[in-house]
Amino acid sequence: MKQLLLLTLLGLALWRCEDPVTLDSRFVGPELVVEAWINNASEPQTILLTESQDYYANRLPTPVTDAQVVICETENQQPTSNCFLFIHQDSGRYVWTPGPGETIGDVGTEYGLGIQRGDKQYASFSTMNRTAMVDSISFQFEEASLGLEEGLYAQLYARDQVGQGDAYLIRSTINDTLLIRPFELILAYDATFSPGNDADGITFIFPIRFGINKLDENGAPIPLVSGDKVEAEVISLSQEAYLFLRIVQEQINNGGSGLFDRPVANSPGNVIDLETGETVLGFFNVGAVARAERTVE
Structure with a gap:
């Protein structure tokens, strides 16, 4: 009982000793x-x-x-x-x-x-x-599984151009609302997410095809209903633009600025x-x- 009381008092003491710390951002002036x-x-x-x-x-x-x-x-x-x-x-x-x-x-x-x-x-x-060769959008019924509600979902069927080094930004619009939240942004390199593999001239892999669906606040796909209009676009990027957006995406989705998060950088x-x-x-x-x-x- 004495040990429990001691731990409780120690916890309260540590809590009361916490002071907010504002680090110097080294901001000089607007650019x-x-x-x-x-x-x-x-x-x-x-x-x-x-x-x-x-x-x-x-x-x-x-x-x-x-x-x-x-x-x-x-x-x-x-x-x-x-x-x-x-x-x-x-x-x-x-x-x-x-x-x-x-x-x-x-x-x-x-x-x-x-x-x-x-x-x-x-x-x-x-x-x-050049951009990818876009074929069509398909709708497929998916059964309920971990992180996925039963329902109808969209897939974008597009083929990467032959020859490695093509980079793309993929954006989708559902019922005239552009999906622009950071975790809804899709970057593709050739037919996958990043360079360093042998994928070339093939249909985009499933996670990219499936990524055009709307997500809820927890990042789970939301099933479509009758009357929903789905639009998707594939925009070509330079190598430098792909790197820029990849870093931006990592920075925005960096978590809660914890001990092991990436340092904030432009x-x-x-x-x-x-x-x-x-x-x-x-x-x-x-x-x-x-x-x-x-x-x-």
């Missing part, structure tokens, strides 16, 4: 952050510009509204006459709106991003890679401050997109 994920669909393309902020700042990033933004076709990093001007709309969103049937780009073409803000200039380059971008030669935050990628959609009857 430009570029989110330029462009594809060749004939639809408005958006680039988001914001400012970085302190790690402990509990607010939305400050939008950059005073920049000039353009993307041009380039040859050996020299601009041609074919350019696309992005106009600021609101909250740091710069938009290019195509005419009927107009798109940005062809596979194999190099593009340059130019940003002017006051006397500061930024630039980046991206070549549009993912390496590809946008350069032309005055200093330093890389700013964010990324520029121009990708080809392939899509499929189907509705549950």
Whole structure:
């Protein structure tokens, strides 16, 4: 009994001695952050510009509204006459709106991003890679199992291009709602999740095909019901863009900042401050997109 009382008192003493500790984030000042994920669909393309902020700042990033933004076709990093001007709309969103049937780009073409803000200039380059060959979306009934409720689920049937080194971002939309939570993001390298294997020119493996389903808060797939519309798109990535998103995904899903979690770090971008030669935050990628959609009857 005395031992139990002693342990209880010791626990209370330790609990009362806990003090919150705020570490120095070494934040100097705001820097430009570029989110330029462009594809060749004939639809408005958006680039988001914001400012970085302190790690402990509990607010939305400050939008950059005073920049000039353009993307041009380039040859050996020299601009041609074919350019696309992005106009600021609101909250740091710069938009290019195509005419009927107009798109940005062809596979194999190099593009340059130019940003002017006051006397500061930024630039980046991206070549549009090929995307996967998308066939269809299928619906299959699955029996109840560990972590899976009985019901109807979608699968995306797409084939990796022949030749290793293709990287893809796969996104799905269910009933016009884009699934953009970190654990709903699907990255593929050739036909699997990552490089370092011999998979090439084959249908995406099952976890990738099945990953287009909506997930609940615990990460469990939610079965479809009659009338649900499922859309999926496969967007090509450069090798650097794949690495950027993989690191971002790992950082966001890093857990509770425990002892064995990865240290917090910025993912390496590809946008350069032309005055200093330093890389700013964010990324520029121009990708080809392939899509499929189907509705549950």
